Amino acid sequence: xxxxxxxxxxxxxxxxxxxxxxxxxxxxxxxxxxxxxxxxxxxxxxxxxxxxxxxxxxxxxxxxxxxxxxxxxxxxxxxxxxxxxxxxxxxxxxxxxxxxxxxxxxxxxxxxx
Amino acid sequence: xxxxxxxxxxxxxxxxxxxxxxxxxxxxxxxxxxxxxxxxxxxxxxxxxxxxxxxxxxxxxxxxxxxxxxxxxxxxxxxxxxxxxxxxxxxxxxxxxxxxxxxxxxxxxxxxx
Numbered sequence: 001x002x003x004x005x006x007x008x009x010x011x012x013x014x015x016x017x018x019x020x021x022x023x024x025x026x027x028x029x030x031x032x033x034x035x036x037x038x039x040x041x042x043x044x045x046x047x048x049x050x051x052x053x054x055x056x057x058x059x060x061x062x063x064x065x066x067x068x069x070x071x072x073x074x075x076x077x078x079x080x081x082x083x084x085x086x087x088x089x090x091x092x093x094x095x096x097x098x099x100x101x102x103x104x105x106x107x108x109x110x111x112x113x
Numbered sequence: 114x115x116x117x118x119x120x121x122x123x124x125x126x127x128x129x130x131x132x133x134x135x136x137x138x139x140x141x142x143x144x145x146x147x148x149x150x151x152x153x154x155x156x157x158x159x160x161x162x163x164x165x166x167x168x169x170x171x172x173x174x175x176x177x178x179x180x181x182x183x184x185x186x187x188x189x190x191x192x193x194x195x196x197x198x199x200x201x202x203x204x205x206x207x208x209x210x211x212x213x214x215x216x217x218x219x220x221x222x223x224x225x226x
Contacts, residue, residue, distance in 0.1 A: 042202070042219060048213065055212050058213060093157075101159035104149075107156065
């Protein structure tokens, strides 16, 4: 049973470009969480999704950031017009139910030049 | 503002020592408390999820207790081994209608052989 997959593992973008981060949850998991880890900081909640629904996006910046979890395919975290402050590690986690233990992916390291 | 505090920030122990860390969280609107272990260059790995006041969980040499009335949890490691060196994160899930998981900054444990 494959774990949570994230790709790409490393992503370099120039200011103003778009970044798309993908997360494939563990088989049988329909709940996905996205977290951001800024340099020298801890994990910060961004958004919680179930299939085709955003359940809680209270941790996501209001502008430039969006997330989706379609019926088919991976969850996508999209950052438009990236700025240097978006440079961080982005982790996704999946779980079979709300509030169960979360299984984390390896993360995507985004660097904005 | 919902805040999760962990102490100490870091801890250096000798192999064979027993140790414990503290996680403090808001005592109101409690739903669940999670502990994760995060080794360098890996992803956070779930240790325990606790939901009931007085819960005690154990996995090998690691155990955890929960006091929801006063808002704290302890993680204990008995007979620390070098492979226990990692960052130990706790995370709080409030029962506020949203589903965010709020992580503490972690306790960094170094076990010297």
